[in-house]
Amino acid sequence: MGRKPCCSKEGLRKGTWTAKEDMLLTNYINEHGEVGWRSLPMKAGLLRCGKSCRLRWVNYLKPGIKRGNFTSEEEDLIVRLYNLLGSRWSLIAGRIPGRTDNEIKNYWNTHLLKKLKSEGLEPKIHKSLAKNTRRQKEKANVSSQINQKGYKEKKKRNKKGNIEENCNNIEEKEQVAKKIEEQWHTQDSVQAMSGFSSTSEVASEKETNCNNVHCPSSGQSLEENDNEIYEKLQVIDELLLNDNCLLPTECTEFNSESQMLEVYEEYFQLVSENSFYHFQDYAHSFAEFGQDDL
DNA sequence: AAGTACATCAACCGCACGCAT
DNA sequence: GATGCGTGCGGTTGATGTACT
Numbered sequence: 001m002g003r004k005p006c007c008s009k010e011g012l013r014k015g016t017w018t019a020k021e022d023m024l025l026t027n028y029i030n031e032h033g034e035v036g037w038r039s040l041p042m043k044a045g046l047l048r049c050g051k052s053c054r055l056r057w058v059n060y061l062k063p064g065i066k067r068g069n070f071t072s073e074e075e076d077l078i079v080r081l082y083n084l085l086g087s088r089w090s091l092i093a094g095r096i097p098g099r100t101d102n103e104i105k106n107y108w109n110t111h112l113l114k115k116l117k118s119e120g121l122e123p124k125i126h127k128s129l130a131k132n133t134r135r136q137k138e139k140a141n142v143s144s145q146i147n148q149k150g151y152k153e154k155k156k157r158n159k160k161g162n163i164e165e166n167c168n169n170i171e172e173k174e175q176v177a178k179k180i181e182e183q184w185h186t187q188d189s190v191q192a193m194s195g196f197s198s199t200s201e202v203a204s205e206k207e208t209n210c211n212n213v214h215c216p217s218s219g220q221s222l223e224e225n226d227n228e229i230y231e232k233l234q235v236i237d238e239l240l241l242n243d244n245c246l247l248p249t250e251c252t253e254f255n256s257e258s259q260m261l262e263v264y265e266e267y268f269q270l271v272s273e274n275s276f277y278h279f280q281d282y283a284h285s286f287a288e289f290g291q292d293d294l
Numbered sequence: 295a296a297g298t299a300c301a302t303c304a305a306c307c308g309c310a311c312g313c314a315t
Numbered sequence: 316g317a318t319g320c321g322t323g324c325g326g327t328t329g330a331t332g333t334a335c336t
Contacts, residue, residue: 015330016304038321054322055305090324105325106303 013047017056021046025053026061059100066098070107078104078112 013021028044034057036043037050046053059065070078074096081092089101089108096104 014306036321049306051307051322052305058323059304087325101324102304110302 011047012041012049012052014052017060021048022056022061025057029057029061055102059102064098065100070099070111074099075112075115078108079116082108082112 024044024046028040037054039050041048041050041053044053077096078092081095085091087105089105093099093101093104
């Protein structure tokens with residue numbers, strides 16, 4: 001039995017959104033939150049498909065979305081991440097604050113690809129489609145250690161906000177990254193990851209934000225929160241930015257490409273779920289790094 | 295000014311997955 | 316385990332803008 005369409009297409013508007021539609025959607029979500037996309041259009045008084053509403057919100061209306069040109073740091077990061085992960089735009093977007101998968105995808109296809117080719121830098125060709133990759137992963141039995149039940153249990157726990165298990169996994173992966181941990185990266189790399197442009201800016205941002213930051217899910221202050229996980233993430237970040245590990249074939253830290261991708265998928269999932277803290281932690285680390293360095 | 299080609303990017307579409315039943 | 320629903324993802328399309336003739 002095939003899937004029903006996500007919504008009846010009769011009488012629904014398509015194409016570019018008007019300012020009035022944007023306002024209706026924004027007002028509704030501000031009041032009720034991002035819940036029930038299917039029923040949202042009717043409740044908000046919009047003649048749009050729920051998927052269309054979600055896309056509009058996620059890509060353009062949601063607060064914190066950065067518009068405008070990509071910086072060279074962002075470009076560099078996108079290229080690195082593409083080399084690692086291929087067209088997993090949502091994962092890549094999760095690593096670049098304020099940018100959406102759609103925007104990055106468009107930018108890649110219209111600008112970066114041409115730019116790289118003109119510079120004689122052919123990007124690594126990845127097997128297209130994440131869904132195929134997932135199938136390949138299944139075939140390769142990458143997650144053979146995790147049976148279906150265990151996997152579901154793990155997901156449930158994660159959803160409840162319990163990141164302890166992930167943390168332990170990262171800890172295991174940390175052993176893999178340990179060898180190159182000492183190769184601390186240049187300030188440029190850290191800046192690219194943190195989104196700040198100078199040490200003083202980072203320090204200032206740290207001062208402004210870190211003192212009174214609260215966890216959206218638990219309400220814990222940053223000080224109370226477990227910073228350990230972010231230190232671990234940082235180690236993986238180091239690995240991520242290690243030029244020697246840009247291409248799985250050149251990276252000796254993993255036994256196989258699938259193993260490497262598994263580590264990164266888990267990592268990105270974790271980062272996406274906790275991106276705000278990670279961002280702050282990076283600022284924190286960078287400030288300390290700058291101080292130690294002086 | 296008009297016509298055409300090309301570039302850009304917002305939005306759509308189909309599929310797969312997680313979850314509830 | 317089977318089924319259906321809601322959601323998110325990645326590939327693609329097409330409307331619009333811009334450059335060129």
